[in-house]
Amino acid sequence: MKISVAEALIKALEFEGVEVMFGHPGGAILPAYDPLYDSPIRHILARHEQGAGHMAEGYAQATGRVGVAMATSGPGATNLVTSLANAYMDSTPMVAITGQVPTHAIGNDAFQEAHTWGITMPATKHNYLVTDAGDIPDVIHEAFHLASTGRPGPVLVDLPKNILNTEIEWREPTGKVDLPGYKPNTKGHPLQVKSAVELILAAERPVLYTGGGVIAAGASAELMKLAEMANVPVTTTLMARGAFPDTHPLSLGMPGMHGTYAAITAMQKSDLLIAIGARFDDRVTGDPDSFAPNAKVIHVDIDPAEIGKVRTPDVPIVGDARTVLLQLISKLERTLDGAEISAHSDWLETIEGWKRDKAVGYDQDPAGPIKPQYVVEEMYRITGGDAIVVAGVGQHQMWASQLWKYSKPRTWINSGGLGTMGYAIPAAIGAKLGMPDRLVYAIDGDGCFQMTMQELVTASTEGIPIKIAVLNNNNLGMVRQWQRLFYNERFSATDLTDHTPDYVKLAEALGCVGMRAEQPSEVGPVIEKSLTVNDRPVVVEFKVDPDEMVFPMVPAGGSNDNVALSLEDLQ
Amino acid sequence: MKLHVLSVLVEDKPGVLARVSSMFARRGFNIHSLAVGPSAEPGNSLMTVVVNADEIEQVVKQLRKLINTIKITELDPAESVEREVMLVRVSADPTQRSEILDAAGVFKAKAVDVGATSVTFEITGTPSKVNDFLELMRPYGLMDVVKSGWIALSRDPKNRNLRAIS
Numbered sequence: 055m056k057i058s059v060a061e062a063l064i065k066a067l068e069f070e071g072v073e074v075m076f077g078h079p080g081g082a083i084l085p086a087y088d089p090l091y092d093s094p095i096r097h098i099l100a101r102h103e104q105g106a107g108h109m110a111e112g113y114a115q116a117t118g119r120v121g122v123a124m125a126t127s128g129p130g131a132t133n134l135v136t137s138l139a140n141a142y143m144d145s146t147p148m149v150a151i152t153g154q155v156p157t158h159a160i161g162n163d164a165f166q167e168a169h170t171w172g173i174t175m176p177a178t179k180h181n182y183l184v185t186d187a188g189d190i191p192d193v194i195h196e197a198f199h200l201a202s203t204g205r206p207g208p209v210l211v212d213l214p215k216n217i218l219n220t221e222i223e224w225r226e227p228t229g230k231v232d233l234p235g236y237k238p239n240t241k242g243h244p245l246q247v248k249s250a251v252e253l254i255l256a257a258e259r260p261v262l263y264t265g266g267g268v269i270a271a272g273a274s275a276e277l278m279k280l281a282e283m284a285n286v287p288v289t290t291t292l293m294a295r296g297a298f299p300d301t302h303p304l305s306l307g308m309p310g311m312h313g314t315y316a317a318i319t320a321m322q323k324s325d326l327l328i329a330i331g332a333r334f335d336d337r338v339t340g341d342p343d344s345f346a347p348n349a350k351v352i353h354v355d356i357d358p359a360e361i362g363k364v365r366t367p368d369v370p371i372v373g374d375a376r377t378v379l380l381q382l383i384s385k386l387e388r389t390l391d392g393a394e395i396s397a398h399s400d401w402l403e404t405i406e407g408w409k410r411d412k413a414v415g416y417d418q419d420p421a422g423p424i425k426p427q428y429v430v431e432e433m434y435r436i437t438g439g440d441a442i443v444v445a446g447v448g449q450h451q452m453w454a455s456q457l458w459k460y461s462k463p464r465t466w467i468n469s470g471g472l473g474t475m476g477y478a479i480p481a482a483i484g485a486k487l488g489m490p491d492r493l494v495y496a497i498d499g500d501g502c503f504q505m506t507m508q509e510l511v512t513a514s515t516e517g518i519p520i521k522i523a524v525l526n527n528n529n530l531g532m533v534r535q536w537q538r539l540f541y542n543e544r545f546s547a548t549d550l551t552d553h554t555p556d557y558v559k560l561a562e563a564l565g566c567v568g569m570r571a572e573q574p575s576e577v578g579p580v581i582e583k584s585l586t587v588n589d590r591p592v593v594v595e596f597k598v599d600p601d602e603m604v605f606p607m608v609p610a611g612g613s614n615d616n617v618a619l620s621l622e623d624l625q
Numbered sequence: 626m627k628l629h630v631l632s633v634l635v636e637d638k639p640g641v642l643a644r645v646s647s648m649f650a651r652r653g654f655n656i657h658s659l660a661v662g663p664s665a666e667p668g669n670s671l672m673t674v675v676v677n678a679d680e681i682e683q684v685v686k687q688l689r690k691l692i693n694t695i696k697i698t699e700l701d702p703a704e705s706v707e708r709e710v711m712l713v714r715v716s717a718d719p720t721q722r723s724e725i726l727d728a729a730g731v732f733k734a735k736a737v738d739v740g741a742t743s744v745t746f747e748i749t750g751t752p753s754k755v756n757d758f759l760e761l762m763r764p765y766g767l768m769d770v771v772k773s774g775w776i777a778l779s780r781d782p783k784n785r786n787l788r789a790i791s
Binding site: 183363 | 636690
């Protein structure tokens with residue numbers, strides 16, 4: 055049966071099990087949109103390609119499946135780039151399909167031509183420019199294979215318009231991939247596992263330093279087992295929130311620049327860091343030379359290039375987080391052979407003291423203004439924590455991470471590595487489509503909200519009932535915080551101006567329900583009310599204190615020995 | 626900084642050279658020289674990449690991470706053959722020509738073009754020998770210099786796989 059490459063593309067996507075994709079049509083990708091009209095794949099029409107990309111990411115982060123985004127050539131493709139870079143940083147499985155000008159026009163500065171393949175090369179795990187029409191079923195299969203295996207990431211397939219229109223003989227993808235250089239190692243080397251177990255048994259002050267790799271590998275149960283078995287406290291990075299329950303006695307919470315004192319300090323004083331699927335990011339380590347100076351390091355990662363990139367480990371283990379955790383557990387069991395393992399009582403007691411004495415609180419004056427932290431805590435209380443929380447980037451993101459108690463993986467979705475403002479709304483749309491039965495509540499800032507708010511139209515017209523809490527401090531809060539701390543309170547270009555826009559009217563204009571809380575007493579009731587609307591998206595504006603700052607804080611590049619718990623500590 | 630010689634087997638696909646050079650640029654790694662051509666296995670290319678770096682491990686790992694990279698071997702100069710080709714046009718008026726040709730003879734450099742005021746030599750050898758010849762010619766006046774970049778192979782054919790570092 056002869057079909058066009060465009061039809062073959064859609065069939066190949068169906069073959070991969072794609073149920074929903076996100077995109078925006080245009081000239082060069084038009085041929086692919088025609089067969090999509092008849093396909094069971096649901097297409098969500100985003101209002102901007104960046105939104106389509108983040109929706110695909112949110113879908114992938116919520117489900118663990120590959121998110122798919124589609125855009126046209128030139129500006130369509132360049133608008134996708136931010137989401138590709140974001141997915142690459144956060145190891146999110148994603149396949150992007152872009153149209154391209156016809157092969158004979160490539161290089162001629164044709165209308166809507168951009169060198170997509172070259173532009174996206176450093177922002178993708180791999181990319182393709184398809185010039186041979188017959189390749190399409192296998193290229194799509196390869197793209198999904200690459201996106202979802204090893205260290206997951208975005209893969210882009212660029213399709214010239216004349217290729218899309220070429221007739222080919224349809225054949226199902228063979229399921230085989232021809233990638234002689236791509237063989238991710240999933241099982242840890244037994245000798246390294248043995249050395250790791252020796253270090254774990256010898257450690258007096260061990261800490262599990264867990265990253266997004268634990269969630270990608272679905273290794274939460276194994277992490278819990280190892281932590282409990284060896285009595286090791288656990289830190290969960292911004293990308294790992296939910297990988298280990300915050301309510302667990304061994305939980306230290308988030309490490310890093312705005313982490314808990316207990317997490318930061320336990321790592322600093324540790325004699326053994328067991329890093330699993332984490333990458334010693336600068337936001338975690340602070341000054342890397344003074345980071346955890348006395349700790350030996352076991353570093354488990356599926357990406358060999360992460361091992362030794364920042365910190366040379368004592369025991370490197372290349373492998374999948376879940377597989378290696380199972381190996382560690384089994385080796386530990388056999389080595390112990392029924393013997394007792396150290397309870398690390400002194401160490402855990404010291405940590406308990408930090409958790410108790412160095413926790414950062416806030417004071418909510420009943421007369422107002424509303425503290426942003428109070429909003430997050432009220433949301434947590436009223437929902438019982440049973441929600442998928444999605445955040446953008448900035449102060450609101452840190453409060454949403456710090457004050458919500460995450461207990462399950464894939465319930466916290468945010469832009470970690472790239473720090474992409476505006477991530478929350480589109481990512482929440484993607485998450486809700488992937489998990490339609492779950493409450494998806496975005497916690498956003500007013501700066502972030504204004505970057506991607508047009509996607510609320512997507513949510514309302516497509517009937518995707520997400521909820522968005524806008525912590526409106528009328529400022530680019532995190533930038534303002536830095537200006538206050540490091541730029542003499544010269545608030546250059548961070549004032550977003552009071553009452554502009556009117557978020558309630560704006561929400562309603564975009565087909566959502568708009569609500570507002572201006573006083574602390576209104577916070578709880580408005581959250582309750584937002585939960586009663588389930589046929590439309592809801593935007594709830596909370597007018598919060600613009601002077602509130604995120605603490606604890608380790609200033610960028612500083613040593614993690616100096617954790618500021620309040621403004622006074624920095625002055 | 627030290628020069629490391631990497632022999633990199635890659636799939637012969639469009640743009641693979643761009644992937645390699647883009648990765649070097651993005652990660653701030655310093656390429657001293659890069660030469661590429663078809664390898665013995667059809668469908669693959671063999672690159673010789675000379676990297677100027679204190680630590681080669683991260684360079685190798687990032688290179689290995691490229692999907693089209695099949696194998697990387699770091700070559701030990703003592704156990705490998707390294708060669709470079711250079712064409713150099715030297716200013717040579719008739720009074721100096723025989724002196725220049727004599728000097729070139731010592732290096733087994735071949736005169737491939739002789740003009741009224743210049744001689745062009747082709748020399749093949751280890752990169753250090755090629756450099757020595759260049760320095761010898763410099764006082765006469767270098768008009769043009771072009772080098773192929775290093776190419777290298779391990780001396781021991783059995784080492785091809787054993788010495789692969791990833």
